[in-house]
Amino acid sequence: MPREGLQSGTDRRPRMKKTTFVGRKTGRTLYRFTMSEQDLMNRSSQFEGRCILCGASRGTCEPDARKYTCEKCGQPSVYGLEELLLMGYVRIGGAADKGERTATL
Numbered sequence: 151m152p153r154e155g156l157q158s159g160t161d162r163r164p165r166m167k168k169t170t171f172v173g174r175k176t177g178r179t180l181y182r183f184t185m186s187e188q189d190l191m192n193r194s195s196q197f198e199g200r201c202i203l204c205g206a207s208r209g210t211c212e213p214d215a216r217k218y219t220c221e222k223c224g225q226p227s228v229y230g231l232e233e234l235l236l237m238g239y240v241r242i243g244g245a246a247d248k249g250e251r252t253a254t255l
Contacts, residue, residue: 166183166184166185166189166193167183167184167185168181168182168183168205169181169182169183169184170182178203180202180203180239181200181201181202181203181204181205181239182238182239182240182241183200183205183234183239183240183241184240184241184242184243185240185241185242185243186242186243187242190231190235190240190242193231194213194230194231194232196209197209197210197211197212197213197230198211198231199211199212199215199218199228199229199230199231200228200229200231200234200239201220201222201223201225201227201228202227202228202229202234202239203220203223203225203227204220204222204223204225204227206220206221206222206223208220208221208228211228211229211230212230213230213231213232213233214230214232214233215228215229215230215233216229216230216233217229
């Protein structure tokens with residue numbers, strides 16, 4: 151049985167939560183991602199990017215990538231994780247982060 155917060159199968163990374171919201175300027179439905187600091191560091195080291203229109207993942211994406219073409223929806227809407235963090239599309243959260251911060255205080 152998989153531990154809580156982990157995906158089943160061979161991928162043992164903590165889950166990343168995807169939520170949708172409506173963009174103020176465009177009125178389009180966009181994706182926002184919530185993950186732990188550790189998960190962000192792991193995914194960044196693997197050069198992962200994310201599409202803000204469909205939420206799909208794209209590998210081999212530079213951290214500062216902007217408007218790469220999404221392999222799933224075909225739109226130029228893939229950004230590197232660090233770029234998404236600066237743009238406000240990635241939120242850092244999770245019980246693991248709180249526990250680690252509390253332990254260091």
